[in-house]
Amino acid sequence: xxxxxxxxxxxxxxxxxxxxxxxxxxxxxxxVLVFGLLIYTVxxxxxxxxxxxxxxxxSGLWEFVKLSAASGLMLCxxxxxxxxxxxxxxxxxxxxxxxxxxxxxxxxxxxxxxIPLAFxxxxxxxxxxxxxxxxxxxxKFATMVAVVTSVIIGLFFWVLIMIFDSKIALxxxxxxxxxxxxxxxxxxxxxxxxxxxxxPILSGVAVGSGWQSYVAYVNLGCYYLIGLPLGFLMGRGFNxxxxxxxxxxxxxGTAIQTLILSIMxxxxxxxxxxxxxxxxxxxWAEETPEH
Numbered sequence: 001x002x003x004x005x006x007x008x009x010x011x012x013x014x015x016x017x018x019x020x021x022x023x024x025x026x027x028x029x030x031x032v033l034v035f036g037l038l039i040y041t042v043x044x045x046x047x048x049x050x051x052x053x054x055x056x057x058x059s060g061l062w063e064f065v066k067l068s069a070a071s072g073l074m075l076c077x078x079x080x081x082x083x084x085x086x087x088x089x090x091x092x093x094x095x096x097x098x099x100x101x102x103x104x105x106x107x108x109x110x111x112x113x114x115i116p117l118a119f120x121x122x123x124x125x126x127x128x129x130x131x132x133x134x135x136x137x138x139x140k141f142a143t144m145v146a147v148v149t150s151v152i153i154g155l156f157f158w159v160l161i162m163i164f165d166s167k168i169a170l171x172x173x174x175x176x177x178x179x180x181x182x183x184x185x186x187x188x189x190x191x192x193x194x195x196x197x198x199x200p201i202l203s204g205v206a207v208g209s210g211w212q213s214y215v216a217y218v219n220l221g222c223y224y225l226i227g228l229p230l231g232f233l234m235g236r237g238f239n240x241x242x243x244x245x246x247x248x249x250x251x252x253g254t255a256i257q258t259l260i261l262s263i264m265x266x267x268x269x270x271x272x273x274x275x276x277x278x279x280x281x282x283x284w285a286e287e288t289p290e291h
Contacts, residue, residue: 004029070212074203077219082106084228085249088235089242098242101181104169105189112157112193113200119150120204127208131277136270139208143265146201154197161190181242188246195254202261209273210280211264218260227253 007028011021041050086106089098123146130138161168166183173179206215231248234240240247 003032067210067212070216071207074206074212074216074219077216077223078203081219081223081227081249081253085231085246088231088245092235092241092245097177097181100173100175100178101169101185102242102246104172104178104182105185105192107172108161108168109189109192109196112154113196115153116150116197116200119146120200120207122146122204123201124204124208127205128277131209131270131274132281134274134278136272136274139274140268140270143201143205146204147198150197150201151194154194157197158190158194161186161193184243185246188243188250192246192250192254195250195258199254199258199261202258202265205265206261209268210277214264215261218257222257222260223249223253226256 004025008022008025011017011025015021017024040046044050086099086102089095089102092098123142126142126146127139130136130142165186166179168186169179169182203215206212227249230252231245234248235242235245238244
């Protein structure tokens with residue numbers, strides 16, 4: 001964060017590179033994070049899990065590649081979905097105001113989303129550890145705790161957005177037209193935050209349980225076969241503008257996806273998942289060459 005703020009100031013205000021400086025800063029910050037984690041790992045920061053480079057890293061590599069590819073696709077489908085929302089808003093009449101207001105809302109949503117994303121990572125690791133240890137009940141309990149905690153936090157921010165509506169946009173702009181549009185969108189922003197307090201945790205549980213490929217199909221169907229067409233219909237067909245596009249994409253895509261993931265999680269036989277995880281661990285242990 002410190003590096004990002006300093007480099008942002010230097011490139012955007014110091015060197016006056018504007019939007020290009022912002023893009024360069026984002027890329028630079030990501031690479032700083034990557035190399036920082038690499039240095040931390042190889043320098044002894046993870047002594048129990050990193051013992052140095054070894055050919056053992058290539059054992060079971062294909063299974064890892066399949067899981068990684070499914071995870072990447074799952075996350076990309078979701079990330080692209082919200083980028084398409086901004087592109088669609090840019091094709092509306094009076095697009096400048098619509099995109100400005102939507103960008104403000106997406107930024108606020110992105111800030112708050114950092115909390116559920118932390119739960120995404122934590123719940124995924126915890127569920128995977130519990131299943132690997134053969135503790136199905138522990139995985140179920142970890143899922144419940146993560147979801148409930150994140151929902152409580154989401155409700156807190158939901159209330160804040162509903163109370164302050166357009167006032168929170170004063171952080172970004174003083175334009176009355178943009179503030180007025182943000183006020184209209186504040187209800188959708190509040191419900192997006194509420195839904196996003198559940199969905200990432202369920203996605204994290206899916207990652208920890210090895211369901212990435214299933215969730216990728218769920219994301220594809222909910223976001224691109226239901227959410228986008230519904231958003232287009234409500235925004236352009238019914239002339240509801242950016243509110244219609246966003247509402248269609250929330251309640252047609254994100255809400256249905258969250259519902260499906262909830263059903264998958266509730267109906268999951270955790271003891272059976274723990275047995276499957278234990279079998280995978282035994283299989284990988286047998287494939288790993290001994291020193």
